Amino acid sequence: MAPTVDTLLELYDQREPITNVTGAWHLHPKTIVFFYYDLADPKEERKELAQMFNRIGLRCNVRMERLERLDVNHMMAWVQAHRDDLGEYAIELTGGNDVMLFSAGVAYGKTPCRLYTRTRDGRYIALPSGEEVKASGGSFTVAQRLLLNNATLDRFGRLTPADLKAPLVDMAHRLLGIQKKHPRQWTQHTTCFQQCASRAEDHAVTILLDNANCREHGVSLGKGKLLTTLLKEGALTKAEACDEGIWVTFASEQIKDCLCDFGVWLEIAAWDALRSCGAFDDVQLSCVVKWDNEKIINELDVVATTGMGLMIVSCKTCAPDLKAVAELNVLGDRLGSAHTQTVLLCMPKANEKLDNIRARCDEMGVHLVDLRQFDREGLRGHFAWEGKTLRTGRK
Numbered sequence: 001m002a003p004t005v006d007t008l009l010e011l012y013d014q015r016e017p018i019t020n021v022t023g024a025w026h027l028h029p030k031t032i033v034f035f036y037y038d039l040a041d042p043k044e045e046r047k048e049l050a051q052m053f054n055r056i057g058l059r060c061n062v063r064m065e066r067l068e069r070l071d072v073n074h075m076m077a078w079v080q081a082h083r084d085d086l087g088e089y090a091i092e093l094t095g096g097n098d099v100m101l102f103s104a105g106v107a108y109g110k111t112p113c114r115l116y117t118r119t120r121d122g123r124y125i126a127l128p129s130g131e132e133v134k135a136s137g138g139s140f141t142v143a144q145r146l147l148l149n150n151a152t153l154d155r156f157g158r159l160t161p162a163d164l165k166a167p168l169v170d171m172a173h174r175l176l177g178i179q180k181k182h183p184r185q186w187t188q189h190t191t192c193f194q195q196c197a198s199r200a201e202d203h204a205v206t207i208l209l210d211n212a213n214c215r216e217h218g219v220s221l222g223k224g225k226l227l228t229t230l231l232k233e234g235a236l237t238k239a240e241a242c243d244e245g246i247w248v249t250f251a252s253e254q255i256k257d258c259l260c261d262f263g264v265w266l267e268i269a270a271w272d273a274l275r276s277c278g279a280f281d282d283v284q285l286s287c288v289v290k291w292d293n294e295k296i297i298n299e300l301d302v303v304a305t306t307g308m309g310l311m312i313v314s315c316k317t318c319a320p321d322l323k324a325v326a327e328l329n330v331l332g333d334r335l336g337s338a339h340t341q342t343v344l345l346c347m348p349k350a351n352e353k354l355d356n357i358r359a360r361c362d363e364m365g366v367h368l369v370d371l372r373q374f375d376r377e378g379l380r381g382h383f384a385w386e387g388k389t390l391r392t393g394r395k
Contacts, residue, residue, distance in 0.1 A: 005028075007090075008031070009092065017148075018148055021058075037067055039064070067103060079107050091113060120393070122306075122393065154297070164271065168254070169272050189217065221239055266347055287303050306387045312332065315345050347371040354368065
């Protein structure tokens with residue numbers, strides 16, 4: 001349990017606003033005082049900080065106090081002048097700059113108090129003991145972390161957290177293997193399922209793949225055919241030829257919806273790798289995100305938190321284009337670039353090259369992950385490394 005703090009004295013960091021949350025999130029002070037040098041509108045900054053804290057459930061009084069840039073005694077004098085009002089107080093050393101840190105050191109030297117900071121490996125510790133302090137509010141959920149950047153997790157898309165049970169996840173990995181091996185056939189069958197399902201009754205799990213669609217997309221029954229493979233894997237429970245085409249019965253309405261979606265199996269596999277690798281605090285699939293005071297809505301394939309860090313994974317079942325890289329880069333910037341890592345997970349065909357896209361990703365700070373290089377365990381290991389690096393703030 002984090003120690004009780006009445007007042008937290010914080011070095012305001014205008015460059016990385018998320019850093020200003022670290023102390024309050026771990027210690028839950030009654031009052032937090034941010035020291036700053038130059039701010040155009042400190043009242044507006046205070047208002048925005050208070051609103052941000054409220055959004056993530058932190059209830060504390062927020063104050064802003066200006067320091068004289070070259071007078072390192074100013075913080076010490078302020079502490080002495082307000083000592084009776086501070087109660088149990090501490091100084092938070094995360095953020096700010098070297099002059100502010102020195103000011104805090106002078107104040108501490110005059111009147112010793114508790115000190116806290118975030119280390120380079122992502123831990124939050126007390127000084128000088130180095131004892132780790134766990135956050136009073138626990139780990140950030142995806143919804144809470146999005147709120148720090150004026151974004152709201154409005155709802156989930158095709159699949160909700162309740163849908164992501166072991167049988168569906170295991171099937172996703174099996175079917176993804178088939179999709180990787182036969183990408184052209186998979187695309188044709190998915191298109192056929194989409195078109196025929198759109199004409200069927202709502203909630204129907206048995207639909208007719210009519211002859212015209214079957215011929216156009218190369219769908220047929222028989223040994224070695226994809227429909228037979230889907231029967232074997234349990235995605236279909238029945239497939240019977242008739243004069244009009246092929247009647248297929250899906251294992252469930254959920255499986256039908258997934259087989260009508262080109263990228264869902266890859267998204268589930270990515271979600272599972274992030275969730276099971278042990279490096280992330282919360283992982284969510286298919287997040288529909290709204291931005292405060294805007295009508296813009298984005299759907300994020302997979303989102304995960306690790307400490308103060310946020311990871312966004314965009315999944316592509318082909319070689320991605322430059323537009324996909326640019327869109328992901330913009331999202332990363334909006335969600336706090338210094339503490340957010342964007343990942344483009346793609347599944348290109350065997351002969352597709354990624355040299356140009358990889359160069360563009362490197363320029364924009366997007367991590368490109370080629371699924372051709374990983375099996376299930378390999379992908380989990382890769383994301384474990386990504387998550388541990390992001391937690392430290394080094395990305």
